[in-house]
Amino acid sequence: MGVFFMIKFLNDYSEGAHPLILQRLAETNLDQQSGYGTDSYSEAARQYIRSAMKRPDADVYFVSGGTQANLLVIAALLKPFESVIAVESGHINTHETGAIEATGHKIEYVLGKEGKLTPELIAPVLVKSPKYHTVKPRMVYISNTTELGTVYSKAELQALSEYCKANDLLLFMDGARLAMALASKFNDLTLEDIASYCDVFYIGGTKNGALLGEAVVLLNPIFKEEFPYHIKQRGALMAKGRLLGIQFETLFQNELWLELAKHANSLAEEIADCCESLGFKFLTLPQSNQIFPILPANVRSELHKKYDFFDWQPIDDDRCAIRVVTSWATSKADVTSFIQDLCTLQKK
Amino acid sequence: MGVFFMIKFLNDYSEGAHPLILQRLAETNLDQQSGYGTDSYSEAARQYIRSAMKRPDADVYFVSGGTQANLLVIAALLKPFESVIAVESGHINTHETGAIEATGHKIEYVLGKEGKLTPELIAPVLVKSPKYHTVKPRMVYISNTTELGTVYSKAELQALSEYCKANDLLLFMDGARLAMALASKFNDLTLEDIASYCDVFYIGGTKNGALLGEAVVLLNPIFKEEFPYHIKQRGALMAKGRLLGIQFETLFQNELWLELAKHANSLAEEIADCCESLGFKFLTLPQSNQIFPILPANVRSELHKKYDFFDWQPIDDDRCAIRVVTSWATSKADVTSFIQDLCTLQKK
Amino acid sequence: MGVFFMIKFLNDYSEGAHPLILQRLAETNLDQQSGYGTDSYSEAARQYIRSAMKRPDADVYFVSGGTQANLLVIAALLKPFESVIAVESGHINTHETGAIEATGHKIEYVLGKEGKLTPELIAPVLVKSPKYHTVKPRMVYISNTTELGTVYSKAELQALSEYCKANDLLLFMDGARLAMALASKFNDLTLEDIASYCDVFYIGGTKNGALLGEAVVLLNPIFKEEFPYHIKQRGALMAKGRLLGIQFETLFQNELWLELAKHANSLAEEIADCCESLGFKFLTLPQSNQIFPILPANVRSELHKKYDFFDWQPIDDDRCAIRVVTSWATSKADVTSFIQDLCTLQKK
Amino acid sequence: MGVFFMIKFLNDYSEGAHPLILQRLAETNLDQQSGYGTDSYSEAARQYIRSAMKRPDADVYFVSGGTQANLLVIAALLKPFESVIAVESGHINTHETGAIEATGHKIEYVLGKEGKLTPELIAPVLVKSPKYHTVKPRMVYISNTTELGTVYSKAELQALSEYCKANDLLLFMDGARLAMALASKFNDLTLEDIASYCDVFYIGGTKNGALLGEAVVLLNPIFKEEFPYHIKQRGALMAKGRLLGIQFETLFQNELWLELAKHANSLAEEIADCCESLGFKFLTLPQSNQIFPILPANVRSELHKKYDFFDWQPIDDDRCAIRVVTSWATSKADVTSFIQDLCTLQKK
Missing domain, CATH: 3.40.640.10 (Type I PLP-dependent aspartate aminotransferase-like (Major domain))
Known part of the structure; x- marks a missing residue:
């Protein structure tokens, strides 16, 4: 192992x-x-x-x-x-x-x-x-x-x-x-x-x-x-x-600088689109490579087992806005993995 | 050319x-x-x-x-x-x-x-x-x-x-x-x-x-x-x-850090030894990769045509201490060239 | 004159x-x-x-x-x-x-x-x-x-x-x-x-x-x-x-320091009591030598003809909290004058 | 007493x-x-x-x-x-x-x-x-x-x-x-x-x-x-x-400001003149209400019994420049006393 x-x-x-x-x-x-x-x-x-x-x-x-x-x-x-x-x-x-x-x-x-x-x-x-x-x-x-x-x-x-x-x-x-x-x-x-x-x-x-x-x-x-x-x-x-x-x-x-940023933004957008389709709200509009979806505690804790991201701001007793950041170096595979896990968790 | x-x-x-x-x-x-x-x-x-x-x-x-x-x-x-x-x-x-x-x-x-x-x-x-x-x-x-x-x-x-x-x-x-x-x-x-x-x-x-x-x-x-x-x-x-x-x-x-410094120091020492053998004094003792030989104006002006170095401190109407710095990247060839030119100039 | x-x-x-x-x-x-x-x-x-x-x-x-x-x-x-x-x-x-x-x-x-x-x-x-x-x-x-x-x-x-x-x-x-x-x-x-x-x-x-x-x-x-x-x-x-x-x-x-402060406070209290009896509210509780009664514009403008004080904070289109400050040197007569003028103005 | x-x-x-x-x-x-x-x-x-x-x-x-x-x-x-x-x-x-x-x-x-x-x-x-x-x-x-x-x-x-x-x-x-x-x-x-x-x-x-x-x-x-x-x-x-x-x-x-300064300066001048007549040198020229006579140790120690002044700067093993300052409030009597004591000490 x-x-x-x-x-x-x-x-x-x-x-x-x-x-x-x-x-x-x-x-x-x-x-x-x-x-x-x-x-x-x-x-x-x-x-x-x-x-x-x-x-x-x-x-x-x-x-x-x-x-x-x-x-x-x-x-x-x-x-x-x-x-x-x-x-x-x-x-x-x-x-x-x-x-x-x-x-x-x-x-x-x-x-x-x-x-x-x-x-x-x-x-x-x-x-x-x-x-x-x-x-x-x-x-x-x-x-x-x-x-x-x-x-x-x-x-x-x-x-x-x-x-x-x-x-x-x-x-x-x-x-x-x-x-x-x-x-x-x-x-x-x-x-x-x-x-x-x-x-x-x-x-x-x-x-x-x-x-x-x-x-x-x-x-x-x-x-x-x-x-x-x-x-x-x-x-x-x-x-x-x-x-x-x-x-x-x-x-x-x-x-090159704009190309790298586009890469980062587009991967963040994929995650944002997924969050939206799953019915999650956002702390602020997702417009760039930093997005702040609001997730319930059970989803967050499961995601934390595999992904590093910040719990940004508590919204209520259950929900918290998290910060997800992508970059020029983020891989499509990692984003796909995140989206799949998120979909699975939400369907539970 | x-x-x-x-x-x-x-x-x-x-x-x-x-x-x-x-x-x-x-x-x-x-x-x-x-x-x-x-x-x-x-x-x-x-x-x-x-x-x-x-x-x-x-x-x-x-x-x-x-x-x-x-x-x-x-x-x-x-x-x-x-x-x-x-x-x-x-x-x-x-x-x-x-x-x-x-x-x-x-x-x-x-x-x-x-x-x-x-x-x-x-x-x-x-x-x-x-x-x-x-x-x-x-x-x-x-x-x-x-x-x-x-x-x-x-x-x-x-x-x-x-x-x-x-x-x-x-x-x-x-x-x-x-x-x-x-x-x-x-x-x-x-x-x-x-x-x-x-x-x-x-x-x-x-x-x-x-x-x-x-x-x-x-x-x-x-x-x-x-x-x-x-x-x-x-x-x-x-x-x-x-x-x-x-x-x-x-x-x-x-x-590696000491090895690089030794390289720099040894090349400066070669130049210092040359200066000394030619009868030049120093502003301070030459002990490391920065040396301060005192050179007459005619020697300085000839050297300046081919080499970049600082005129550090005037000593009298004719002489000035210059600063010669070597580094980890200085080549033996450049030092040899400098020494040869200096010998030639001093002998004139 | x-x-x-x-x-x-x-x-x-x-x-x-x-x-x-x-x-x-x-x-x-x-x-x-x-x-x-x-x-x-x-x-x-x-x-x-x-x-x-x-x-x-x-x-x-x-x-x-x-x-x-x-x-x-x-x-x-x-x-x-x-x-x-x-x-x-x-x-x-x-x-x-x-x-x-x-x-x-x-x-x-x-x-x-x-x-x-x-x-x-x-x-x-x-x-x-x-x-x-x-x-x-x-x-x-x-x-x-x-x-x-x-x-x-x-x-x-x-x-x-x-x-x-x-x-x-x-x-x-x-x-x-x-x-x-x-x-x-x-x-x-x-x-x-x-x-x-x-x-x-x-x-x-x-x-x-x-x-x-x-x-x-x-x-x-x-x-x-x-x-x-x-x-x-x-x-x-x-x-x-x-x-x-x-x-x-x-x-x-x-x-002496406390005696002087008591003098200042008591004169401010007289003005505050008057304001209260006339139905005026305060920005904050009147507790010392600085009080902040909320007065309508017509009362304020009349008072300003004879007295110097700060218009502190607008409350609404008509009313503004003013700051009235008394001190060790404020005279009973000046306070009495202010109170009388205030009562007269409010009764108009 | x-x-x-x-x-x-x-x-x-x-x-x-x-x-x-x-x-x-x-x-x-x-x-x-x-x-x-x-x-x-x-x-x-x-x-x-x-x-x-x-x-x-x-x-x-x-x-x-x-x-x-x-x-x-x-x-x-x-x-x-x-x-x-x-x-x-x-x-x-x-x-x-x-x-x-x-x-x-x-x-x-x-x-x-x-x-x-x-x-x-x-x-x-x-x-x-x-x-x-x-x-x-x-x-x-x-x-x-x-x-x-x-x-x-x-x-x-x-x-x-x-x-x-x-x-x-x-x-x-x-x-x-x-x-x-x-x-x-x-x-x-x-x-x-x-x-x-x-x-x-x-x-x-x-x-x-x-x-x-x-x-x-x-x-x-x-x-x-x-x-x-x-x-x-x-x-x-x-x-x-x-x-x-x-x-x-x-x-x-x-x-008034110049009158007060003249008073201070003139009293310092009296002390300076006395020092000079007694053969004492000065650290700097005595030109105002601060003067710096150079006095031997025995004179200094006697003067210190009756007068407050700063020992400013040692000149040699025996002598030290002192600072004597006069002001608008310095009395003629105090200056006269100082001068008399200085003359007496020097004559010993």
């Missing part, structure tokens, strides 16, 4: 990297390059990203992970007395060990709708008095896909962007799973749209087939001159920047 | 990774692992490091780079009013964009001797009055090898360690180039010694054949429980911790 | 100091004293406060104001990754320009009941996962009186204190208006109780007849050794500490 | 306030005023200060003490990666418990000349490479009088100011003892000069007859809009701002 391994639907970073990335790392390995992101691969990756959004003016920086990108962007763009507005479920508010506050900034959090912010939710936060006695809201932080797997529509993002401009707020999109957002069948945004609506955003590599890395895209020109100082000061400047450049160059060649 | 490339003696991070590392990444690529450093490769790497220093009690954490390791350790171990003492040439004092101060801590810097600290240099910093009106010195930061290429002897480190213990100071060794220190022919320290003399230190991977990564070793038990919170808060916790674990596992198998 | 002055019910810091304080400052003026709180007046004040709570072991420090006391205590007692829990209406969360976050700490805020926290409100905040990825709640911040004029009962404070101890949370009471709380007819707490239930609290002078000053009382012994460093580092150590010592010595002689 | 009191030459904050200040506090005590520095006294004080420097455009803010003023100004004017340059003996570098670093900024300190900075001392600090890897020097901090009792000449300040402008550096003068500088017989600067040479400075009240208070004068327009947020965030905004306004109004009426 062999060792038994659980099949993981826990997250989208359980494996290494897409094979093309490893191959490219090997091919370029002994090429001598200058450090700290000034290598030719990083430059090529920047050009790919600029072309993809038709913004030759954009500054692009590669950093190692999402929390690092978030704290870096927020600390670099805000003055000490300025705050950032987010949904309560926002990653910066829940799962970054206070990284934003550690840089000195208040997160003003409000309950979101489907994990999303709207101008209506932001408006009350802007009512402040007396002047100087309160923080000054200056940035809106959103995630796309959200932490609850939903995606922003073009109309929603446009409304947020216009509201931000009208209220002197910067709009920052956490794109740790931006590929999955753009690859979602519910999406009607282009990368070009995002670049025009946001002051800054990033494109996640870690959760989409890279070993590590997020590409921070800075559109608003007033922060460009100073941003590299912040990167170094926060310990986010990698000596071998080539490692990040090579990966993003590979991901953007032939739109 | 082809493109002409300069031969780089600029630093020890111009190439990718040692081929065994790339090979191991490929082999393990699709193995599903849990995230954030809880994977089996990271655990294996920790065991290798614990064994190498005979300290099964040590906590080992992998982070992406040197500045990140430095700010993380210092911010985690010091209270807000505590300071860290360093030599003026210390990396934290010169080339980290104020990363330490950005975490709230003062660096009290003094002129070093050969890039090194001694109890005599520290003593005046400890004279403070009145109480509560000054920072409280609490940590001594040293680098081994130093930023000037020198290494600490066992007697020197022991003296510092005893002085620190007697004065309630924590001793922290920046080991971005620790392998080169241990592999130096001037070294008489073991990894075990270092673990017994320091409260915390790290073992550099980035400059010794890894794609990225430093292994932070925490010996002092009072900080262990809390350290992981700091790692996450500083954005230093990598989702795919396996990337760091696999690399350190590979580096510590069959003492 | 002379200049017309509005009668102020805006706050409790519109005047200078109680005359006994000015007299005492004059009497002691040329006495030479050592600086930074080591003077004999500060020592006498500390003894008065220790006696009043029967806690000779307590450390007492005087600082200039409430925001300073709050940021100082929280920054001194929390580690970088630890958070403080507060009601959304808490002063640290609303009116301190992000002072707490500027020291690096997250405020986790929840909706309060009558401006107060309870164990039930805290409990959900303590549910965190995964470990290390979230802040670690470590302190509970309450205000007494609250920002909404209510007071904690002994049973409420005891329940909070026991809950905090059981969950390894520090309990910190912002006592900017502690005198008014203790002097409230709804109060059943003694200063001794407060000292036994809290790890740290402060006694406000600024809003109770002093020119400035809050007395921070540190009970929990583990922070005592280090607290003075924090005071100096935050710019909160006054060279002429005597100024604070003399005032608190005067306030604690013959319980 | 009565109690014996030491005569204090320890500092310039051993007494309360100038009697006119206490009188004015009493006269205005029950006048109702708005809070947080918006009272009419603060406005009057601001007008006095603006007039005295002929700068109606200047913003003036009152805060409680010197460390608070320093950390506030530096944190408000610098971006996270910018540093401040100071002499090693600068107050921010030595006696503020790391307050500046606690706001995230590096102090780059150099050995001063007579406690002063010069362009020549600053120049080497500006040599930085590589870009982004080092802090960016952005402010020069000087004290006038210096921590060693010396004063800047007009030529010296002008040279610094021009150098700063040429190098994009802000010039900040810590004027905790600015009155003593302007009242020094070695001074050739006017307040108007200082306002034209500096971007920001402050005028000390605490050490010149006020109970507390420093007037921060902001000339550079780019920081004005935001400064009040910083004041509140740092806990430096006093509810009863009137207390500071009344004091500065009084100090600036009839140039």
Whole structure:
């Protein structure tokens, strides 16, 4: 008898990297390059990203992970007395060990709708008095896909962007799973749209087939001159920047990044469709590679014997929303197995 | 005619990774692992490091780079009013964009001797009055090898360690180039010694054949429980911790890390011997893979046509100390070429 | 015709100091004293406060104001990754320009009941996962009186204190208006109780007849050794500490501080009784020198012609809760005038 | 037998306030005023200060003490990666418990000349490479009088100011003892000069007859809009701002502040003249109310029996520079006594 391994639907970073990335790392390995992101691969990756959004003016920086990108962007763009507005479920508010506050900034959090912010939710936060006695809201932080797997529509993002401009707020999109957002069948945004609506955003590599890395895209020109100082000061400047450049160059060649995300989304959709056909509800709309079906206890406990996933949020005494995550590396076979087991369990 | 490339003696991070590392990444690529450093490769790497220093009690954490390791350790171990003492040439004092101060801590810097600290240099910093009106010195930061290429002897480190213990100071060794220190022919320290003399230190991977990564070793038990919170808060916790674990596992198998450092050191020694035989002086003793020969302007300018290296520090109107760095990836041929050109130039 | 002055019910810091304080400052003026709180007046004040709570072991420090006391205590007692829990209406969360976050700490805020926290409100905040990825709640911040004029009962404070101890949370009471709380007819707490239930609290002078000053009382012994460093580092150590010592010595002689608070409370009670008799509701129970009657627009606009007070919170299209504040310096005549005008307006 | 009191030459904050200040506090005590520095006294004080420097455009803010003023100004004017340059003996570098670093900024300190900075001392600090890897020097901090009792000449300040402008550096003068500088017989600067040479400075009240208070004068327009947020965030905004306004109004009426400083300086000069006539040397030139004569051990130990002063810095085995400080409150009689005792001792 062999060792038994659980099949993981826990997250989208359980494996290494897409094979093309490893191959490219090997091919370029002994090429001598200058450090700290000034290598030719990083430059090529920047050009790919600029072309993809038709913004030759954009500054692009590669950093190692999402929390690092978030704290870096927020600390670099805000003055000490300025705050950032987010949904309560926002990653910066829940799962970054206070990284934003550690840089000195208040997160003003409000309950979101489907994990999303709207101008209506932001408006009350802007009512402040007396002047100087309160923080000054200056940035809106959103995630796309959200932490609850939903995606922003073009109309929603446009409304947020216009509201931000009208209220002197910067709009920052956490794109740790931006590929999955753009690859979602519910999406009607282009990368070009995002670049025009946001002051800054990033494109996640870690959760989409890279070993590590997020590409921070800075559109608003007033922060460009100073941003590299912040990167170094926060310990986010990698000596071998080539490692990040090579990966993003590979991901953007032939739109590999979107292809990987489509794979992840389509497998999640299969599971979602199955859940729906079996009569299960969802915590939020299933729109990307993270879905949150609500399952009764007996079904959950049986599934847990064979599959790894998070029990996300209790709904009532019996039911709990679970989080199922697929990725570029998830196999069709594992998804088929999950669906079959789910159908069997529900029919009991 | 082809493109002409300069031969780089600029630093020890111009190439990718040692081929065994790339090979191991490929082999393990699709193995599903849990995230954030809880994977089996990271655990294996920790065991290798614990064994190498005979300290099964040590906590080992992998982070992406040197500045990140430095700010993380210092911010985690010091209270807000505590300071860290360093030599003026210390990396934290010169080339980290104020990363330490950005975490709230003062660096009290003094002129070093050969890039090194001694109890005599520290003593005046400890004279403070009145109480509560000054920072409280609490940590001594040293680098081994130093930023000037020198290494600490066992007697020197022991003296510092005893002085620190007697004065309630924590001793922290920046080991971005620790392998080169241990592999130096001037070294008489073991990894075990270092673990017994320091409260915390790290073992550099980035400059010794890894794609990225430093292994932070925490010996002092009072900080262990809390350290992981700091790692996450500083954005230093990598989702795919396996990337760091696999690399350190590979580096510590069959003492690859020391072998790579010996290669780097021996090539630097060849250049140093040549310089000495030609009558050139050095800024500091050539003891590792960074050497600082003092060359006249005409020699420097000729060398610069073919080789990349830093002009480090002017000595007089004509002469300047240059920094020549070799690495695990430096070829014997490039070193031979450099030596031949240097001999030719000096004879003119 | 002379200049017309509005009668102020805006706050409790519109005047200078109680005359006994000015007299005492004059009497002691040329006495030479050592600086930074080591003077004999500060020592006498500390003894008065220790006696009043029967806690000779307590450390007492005087600082200039409430925001300073709050940021100082929280920054001194929390580690970088630890958070403080507060009601959304808490002063640290609303009116301190992000002072707490500027020291690096997250405020986790929840909706309060009558401006107060309870164990039930805290409990959900303590549910965190995964470990290390979230802040670690470590302190509970309450205000007494609250920002909404209510007071904690002994049973409420005891329940909070026991809950905090059981969950390894520090309990910190912002006592900017502690005198008014203790002097409230709804109060059943003694200063001794407060000292036994809290790890740290402060006694406000600024809003109770002093020119400035809050007395921070540190009970929990583990922070005592280090607290003075924090005071100096935050710019909160006054060279002429005597100024604070003399005032608190005067306030604690013959319980002047409680006498002043009783005066303020009783005048607010008169206004509250009048409001109640006229059929007006309140935003929160009127229990101290800050009351929040809900008045229709026509009454409010008439009152605003003669009196200064804040329109606090709209209730519906017509009605708004106003904040009326009395103080040690409020005259019976001004209160009588306000009541008469209110009765006249309501009868129209 | 009565109690014996030491005569204090320890500092310039051993007494309360100038009697006119206490009188004015009493006269205005029950006048109702708005809070947080918006009272009419603060406005009057601001007008006095603006007039005295002929700068109606200047913003003036009152805060409680010197460390608070320093950390506030530096944190408000610098971006996270910018540093401040100071002499090693600068107050921010030595006696503020790391307050500046606690706001995230590096102090780059150099050995001063007579406690002063010069362009020549600053120049080497500006040599930085590589870009982004080092802090960016952005402010020069000087004290006038210096921590060693010396004063800047007009030529010296002008040279610094021009150098700063040429190098994009802000010039900040810590004027905790600015009155003593302007009242020094070695001074050739006017307040108007200082306002034209500096971007920001402050005028000390605490050490010149006020109970507390420093007037921060902001000339550079780019920081004005935001400064009040910083004041509140740092806990430096006093509810009863009137207390500071009344004091500065009084100090600036009839140039009381300069009169008090002249008194202090002239008494120090008497002691300095005596020392000189007795053949004693000085650590630095005696130019203000702080002087540093170098005395042999036997003289020092005899003087210590009757007078309080600091032993500042050992010169050799026998001699030590002491610090003698006079103030607005120092009596002629005490100075005469000190001089007589010194003459007697020296003649032995």
